[in-house]
Amino acid sequence: MALKAEIISIGSELVSGQSLDTNSQWLSRELGSLGIPTAFHTTIGDDLDDNVGVFRTAAERADLVLTTGGLGPTQDDLTRDALALAANVGLREDPESLAAIAAMFARRHRTMSERNKVQALFPEGADPLPNAIGTAPGIWMGLGRATFACMPGVPSEMRLMFQEQVIPRLRLRHWIERIIVHRKISLFGRGESDIEAEALDLTARGHVPEVGITVHDATISFRIRGEGLTPEAAWSQTEETADLIRSRFGPLVLGEGTTDVADALVAELTRTGASLATAESCTGGLVAHLITAIPNVSPFYPGGVVSYSNQAKTNFLDVPAELIQAHGAVSPEVAVAMAQGALRRFGADVAVSTTGVAGPGGGSPEKPVGLVYLGLATRDHAEARRLEIGPEQPRDVIQSRSSKQALNWVRLTLQAWPDKAGSDAGSR
Amino acid sequence: MALKAEIISIGSELVSGQSLDTNSQWLSRELGSLGIPTAFHTTIGDDLDDNVGVFRTAAERADLVLTTGGLGPTQDDLTRDALALAANVGLREDPESLAAIAAMFARRHRTMSERNKVQALFPEGADPLPNAIGTAPGIWMGLGRATFACMPGVPSEMRLMFQEQVIPRLRLRHWIERIIVHRKISLFGRGESDIEAEALDLTARGHVPEVGITVHDATISFRIRGEGLTPEAAWSQTEETADLIRSRFGPLVLGEGTTDVADALVAELTRTGASLATAESCTGGLVAHLITAIPNVSPFYPGGVVSYSNQAKTNFLDVPAELIQAHGAVSPEVAVAMAQGALRRFGADVAVSTTGVAGPGGGSPEKPVGLVYLGLATRDHAEARRLEIGPEQPRDVIQSRSSKQALNWVRLTLQAWPDKAGSDAGSR
Numbered sequence: 001m002a003l004k005a006e007i008i009s010i011g012s013e014l015v016s017g018q019s020l021d022t023n024s025q026w027l028s029r030e031l032g033s034l035g036i037p038t039a040f041h042t043t044i045g046d047d048l049d050d051n052v053g054v055f056r057t058a059a060e061r062a063d064l065v066l067t068t069g070g071l072g073p074t075q076d077d078l079t080r081d082a083l084a085l086a087a088n089v090g091l092r093e094d095p096e097s098l099a100a101i102a103a104m105f106a107r108r109h110r111t112m113s114e115r116n117k118v119q120a121l122f123p124e125g126a127d128p129l130p131n132a133i134g135t136a137p138g139i140w141m142g143l144g145r146a147t148f149a150c151m152p153g154v155p156s157e158m159r160l161m162f163q164e165q166v167i168p169r170l171r172l173r174h175w176i177e178r179i180i181v182h183r184k185i186s187l188f189g190r191g192e193s194d195i196e197a198e199a200l201d202l203t204a205r206g207h208v209p210e211v212g213i214t215v216h217d218a219t220i221s222f223r224i225r226g227e228g229l230t231p232e233a234a235w236s237q238t239e240e241t242a243d244l245i246r247s248r249f250g251p252l253v254l255g256e257g258t259t260d261v262a263d264a265l266v267a268e269l270t271r272t273g274a275s276l277a278t279a280e281s282c283t284g285g286l287v288a289h290l291i292t293a294i295p296n297v298s299p300f301y302p303g304g305v306v307s308y309s310n311q312a313k314t315n316f317l318d319v320p321a322e323l324i325q326a327h328g329a330v331s332p333e334v335a336v337a338m339a340q341g342a343l344r345r346f347g348a349d350v351a352v353s354t355t356g357v358a359g360p361g362g363g364s365p366e367k368p369v370g371l372v373y374l375g376l377a378t379r380d381h382a383e384a385r386r387l388e389i390g391p392e393q394p395r396d397v398i399q400s401r402s403s404k405q406a407l408n409w410v411r412l413t414l415q416a417w418p419d420k421a422g423s424d425a426g427s428r
Numbered sequence: 429m430a431l432k433a434e435i436i437s438i439g440s441e442l443v444s445g446q447s448l449d450t451n452s453q454w455l456s457r458e459l460g461s462l463g464i465p466t467a468f469h470t471t472i473g474d475d476l477d478d479n480v481g482v483f484r485t486a487a488e489r490a491d492l493v494l495t496t497g498g499l500g501p502t503q504d505d506l507t508r509d510a511l512a513l514a515a516n517v518g519l520r521e522d523p524e525s526l527a528a529i530a531a532m533f534a535r536r537h538r539t540m541s542e543r544n545k546v547q548a549l550f551p552e553g554a555d556p557l558p559n560a561i562g563t564a565p566g567i568w569m570g571l572g573r574a575t576f577a578c579m580p581g582v583p584s585e586m587r588l589m590f591q592e593q594v595i596p597r598l599r600l601r602h603w604i605e606r607i608i609v610h611r612k613i614s615l616f617g618r619g620e621s622d623i624e625a626e627a628l629d630l631t632a633r634g635h636v637p638e639v640g641i642t643v644h645d646a647t648i649s650f651r652i653r654g655e656g657l658t659p660e661a662a663w664s665q666t667e668e669t670a671d672l673i674r675s676r677f678g679p680l681v682l683g684e685g686t687t688d689v690a691d692a693l694v695a696e697l698t699r700t701g702a703s704l705a706t707a708e709s710c711t712g713g714l715v716a717h718l719i720t721a722i723p724n725v726s727p728f729y730p731g732g733v734v735s736y737s738n739q740a741k742t743n744f745l746d747v748p749a750e751l752i753q754a755h756g757a758v759s760p761e762v763a764v765a766m767a768q769g770a771l772r773r774f775g776a777d778v779a780v781s782t783t784g785v786a787g788p789g790g791g792s793p794e795k796p797v798g799l800v801y802l803g804l805a806t807r808d809h810a811e812a813r814r815l816e817i818g819p820e821q822p823r824d825v826i827q828s829r830s831s832k833q834a835l836n837w838v839r840l841t842l843q844a845w846p847d848k849a850g851s852d853a854g855s856r
Contacts (some may be wrong), residue, residue, distance in 0.1 A: 013642055015466050017456030018610060018651065020448075024471070028445030038443050039478055043452070046640075050467055057485060074624050074641065075631060108818055113621045133820050180717070201470035278734070284720025285706075285713035288734040292712025295788055295823060302737035306706070306716040312774060316733070316744065346740060360723055373528035395723060419637070 003175060004039045004370045005031050006146075007060035008054060010069035010079060011153060012045035021160055023068045024179045030162065034170070035178040036064065046070065053081030058336040059086065059144025064175070066166070069153030070138050071136040079150050080139070084123035087143050097131065097137045104135050129165040133157055140169065142179045181234040183224045185245050187252040188408050190263050195220050198248065202241060209237050218401055219260055249266040250274045251415060262290040265411040269300035273420025276410060277346035279317050279338040280303030281329065282356035282372055307338065317341030330355050332384030335375030343377045350413065351377045352406045356387070358398045363391060372402040376409055433459050433466045434574075435491035437483060438497035438507060439581060440473035449494045451586055458590065462598070462656065463606030464492060474498065479510030487514065487572025489718045494594070494602070497581030499564040501543045506753065507569070507578050512551035515571050519549040525556045525565045532563050557593040561585055568597065608664040611652045613673050615680040616689050616836050623648050626676065630669060637665050641656060646829055648690055679840055689832045691716040693839040696753035697728035701848025705774035706732030707745050707766040709757065710800055713833040730774045745769030754822060758783050758795050760812030763803030776839060779805045780834045783814070786826045792817060800830040804837055813837065 009026050013019040021043055029039040040062065044050045046085035051070070058065045070079030084091050098120035105112040119136050129138030129149065134157040149166045151158045170176050188197060191216045196203070199222070202211045210225040222245050226237035238334040246253055254264040269276060278287045288304040291297055305316045310329055318341040319334055327333045338353035356372025363369035368390040375412060376382065387405055389398050435455050441447040441599030449471055456466040472478045472578040479498070486493045494660040507760035512519050547564050550556060557577065562585040567578040577594045579586045582757045590818035598604045615623060620643045623632065627650070630639040638653040650673050654666035675679050682692040697704060706715045716732040719725055724843065739755055755761045758768040758798030784800025791797035798817040804810065815833055817826045 009469075012640060013651065014471055015456060016460050016610075017453040017458075017466070019642070020450065020453050021469075022448065028443060030445075032444050037473075038445070038481070039475065041437075041443060041449075041469070043469035045465075045467060047467065053489065054468070056839065061481065073621050074642065075628075075633065075705075100530040104818075105821075107816075109816060110619060112624055115625065133822075156825070280713075280716075285708075285716025285734070286720075288708075288713025289717045292714075292734070292736065292786075293827070295786075298736055301814060303740035304713065304734040304736075305743070306713070306720070306732040306734070308726055312731040315773065316731070345743065358720075358723075394798065396531065396721060399721070414584060426773050 003036050003063045004061070004159055005036050005064040005066065006040040006042065006058045006067060007038055008058060008067040009041070009043045009153075010046070010051065010067060011043075012047075012076070014069075015043050015045040019376060023153065023155060026159065027066050027068075027162065031064075031066075033180045033182055034167070035180060036170075036175065046076035047077050048076055048082055048085070051078050052085045055082055055086040055143065055148070059148075061145045062146050063144045064170075065143075065148045065163075066149040067148065068158050071119065071138065071150065073113070073119055073135070077118075078175070080118070080121055081124065082137070083126070083139060083141060083143070083148065083150065086261045087123055087141070089124040092124055093117075093120050094122050094128050094137075095120075095382055097122070097130075100130065100137070101135050105172060120143050130155055131162065138165065139200070140165075167394070177229075179228055179231050179233065179234045181226045181238065182261075183226070183238050183242060183256060184258075185224070185242060186219050186254045186259055187219045188219050188248050188254055188264075188341075188404065189252050189412075190220075192220050195249070202244070208353035209241055218404060219254070240390060251412060261292055261407045261411065265407045265414075266291070266294045266297050266300070268411050268417075269297070271419055272414050272417045274314075274349040274414060274417060275300050275302060277342040277348035277351040278406075279342035279351060279353040279375075280304060281308060281313070281354055282304050282358045282360075283354040283399050283403045284308060284401050285314070287352070287354060287406050290403055290407060302348060303340060305345075307314050313341075317345065328367070329356055330371065330373060332373050332375075333388065335373035335384040336377065336382045337375070338376035339377035340382050343379075346410055349378065350410055352373075352410050353377075354402050354406055356398070356402060358395050359391070359393075360395060367394075370398050372398070372405075374402065374406050374409060377415065429548075431464050432489070433492040433494065434468040434470065434486045435466055436486060436493060436495040437469070437471045437581070438474070438479065438495060439471075439473075440504070442471050442497075444619060445475040451581065451583060453675075454583070454587065455494050455496075455590065459492075460492075460608050460610070462595070462604045463608050464598075464603065473754075474504035474506055476506050476510055476513070479506050480513045482509055482575075483514040483571065487574045487576075490574050493571075493574045493576045494590075495576065495578045496586050499547065499578065499580050500567065501541070501563070503549055505546075508546070508549055508551065508703070511554070511569060511571070511576065511578065511668065512632060513637070515551055515553070517552040520552055521548050522546075522550050523548075525550070525558075528558065529563050543733075545569045557589055559585055560588055560592065563687045566593065568593075575756070582846050586622060587600060606655055606657060607659050607662045607664065609654045609659065611654070611666050611670060611684060612649050613652070613670060613684055614647050614649045614682045614687055615677050616647050616682055616692075616832065618648075618838075620648055623677070623680075623685050627673075630672070633737045637669055639669060647682070647767070648707055650832070679843055689835045689839065690722055693842075694722045694725050694728070694733070695834045696839050696842035696845075699847055700842050700845045701728075702777040702842060702845060703730055703774075704729050704732055705770040705776035705779040705780060706834075707740070707770035707781040709782055710786045711734060711782040711827050711831045711834070712736060712786075714827050715780070715782060715834050720829055730776060733770060733773075733799050734801060741766060741769075745773065756795070757786055758799065758802050760814065762810040763801035764805065765803070767803035767805035768775050768810050771807075777806065778838055781805075782830055784822050784826070784830060785822075786817070788823060797821075798826055800826070800833075803836050804836060804841065806841070 126141035359369035787797035
């Protein structure tokens, strides 16, 4: 018989519509990829009677019930109490969980308040699910026909607990048998409809394996779904299609999984051993942030300048004040000079710059909101590129698109460079 | 007695997590602003038994049930059938609805298929809800203790039907009388349990107005719910509590609505006319990005340096190489020197710096992952602060927390500064 799952989200801010629940979607997708279909999502507020009623209903109609939220230390966190009431049992303190919560506070040099102790209470017959990164342990407990796994509402804590605590327990019960793998191959540098038109053979209904296209922040992803009795069998079903996508879209391909433009760029920096410097005006630090979000980039990224004022462009990047006077700060000439200045000042092998009108104010007929110049400099070459992201786009989209275009330009440039000689990453 | 609403979203693509349900959030907010609290959201797939079961449960626990989806012409659109089965009645054809569907096809010069006729079928005892912009009429029907309003899943059609058909029917019954407003006041700089402990009088069950606490990325928000017969009356019910929160938490308060730390900092920069420079190591550009994400900050933010390498700290910020040698790059001495260098080089009134171990690698027993020093310099003062964010935290959390702490330190510093003289923002 097929299992049925129910996902319950708890929080008055969710049921009142003040916040949008995204945990249920994430959990449904995860369960789906493990072969367990979700039949119900239920959202309730911080009301004890409603919680008890919903837990009892779920205990009758589902085999696996995942709950998120209501495990914090405050008065409106009711999951523990509601689960105990639904099961007609009392609460008991778990010494190990109490010690783990106290240790977490000690590590952060904070005082544990009396209220935090309620997080070590569990319904009788329940097991704690350890929380590696927060104070709220989860709860694992049988009720009616169902097994409940109660997790925190904070998405990062919930995800880790699901992966490290819940999945292994489901495998122990053999509730996870078929294996479904989802592979994601991401591309950047062309529009979605262009890519889609070139992939109609793959995305057609009935294609095995199933292939879908999604787009997020201008990065386009092919999702390939493979299925089998073993991870190897599920994976091998996807191989041919993955290879075809890679060969068809060549340099546009960033890589697999969560790889985005910055990851692919850092991979090229690591391969070539080249060092990169940045000089940002309209992107205001976002290019640097995207690079430094990736661990272990420091050998290849000495740093960057956010030259928001014209004077900073001159003082830190040697852009002549007369050049800015003559062409304006938003110009191909200034973009090139910024990149050249960053290259020289940081002693880097390649440098990239941004200058533009991020809006919403500051546009003019000649230089509208969304106009951005990128500059790129190497030891023997420098040039500028013009982007028109569109005056209708909000500031965050203009900053994000131009940052990703800047990173991608460096990535494509490095593709033509050889592997670094030997193993000395810093010698170039 | 207070009414209770339940919102039911129908569609296999929702319960499997392929699509995110946003209709429920929208409807909850609308109902909330009309004084009808939503107690439950339920999401189900295109399964007849599950639909019947969920409709029967809702008919017992809610007064008003709004459903979205399942009204189309295809075989997996089951709302009509499920509602008739739940009520133990048959389906009948409504001639007016059939004529309206036929007219819609004629206006669009399309042929009406035989299957579209099912959209004119209604459970006995139900009334049609006309659809002004689509082919699927809605259904208005009593079942159990509840009244059901079944609407299409297409958001534009659902919204119009709710506003034009459902709200007038709720007013006719006098179910809509009161107006509800939600206010959000955000704080930063202390832990959630500390804040909660100081606000137990406000968050106690039964407090009028109702007050809740939520936390997002270390920013803590009080949510106040006011209620009245007019918008003014609902607002005025919140005033005293809002004032109390502001006076009790004083400098921690960032502001109302979507205000976060960076917005509150930029407001202080604007008020004082001070200029800020940044010097970042472990946050790698995130502090600059948070500042420049806000429009019109350029008069107050000349720029910043991302000094990822030690050499960049020396070349761009005048941090003596011997100082780095003696104390290490992650040290209070270097944090102070970075801030002082940025202050001088950018000619700013205040400068802030970050240097730390963002992880996941690079930690040591003396300097573990999550250890971050902040530096702050003004024309006559400089100091460092130590943060311990915790080695178990992921890189993005360490970078985000230390960036927000840096911005908040500047904000609190500026609170003691006077308003700028006259209206010349740049003269300071």
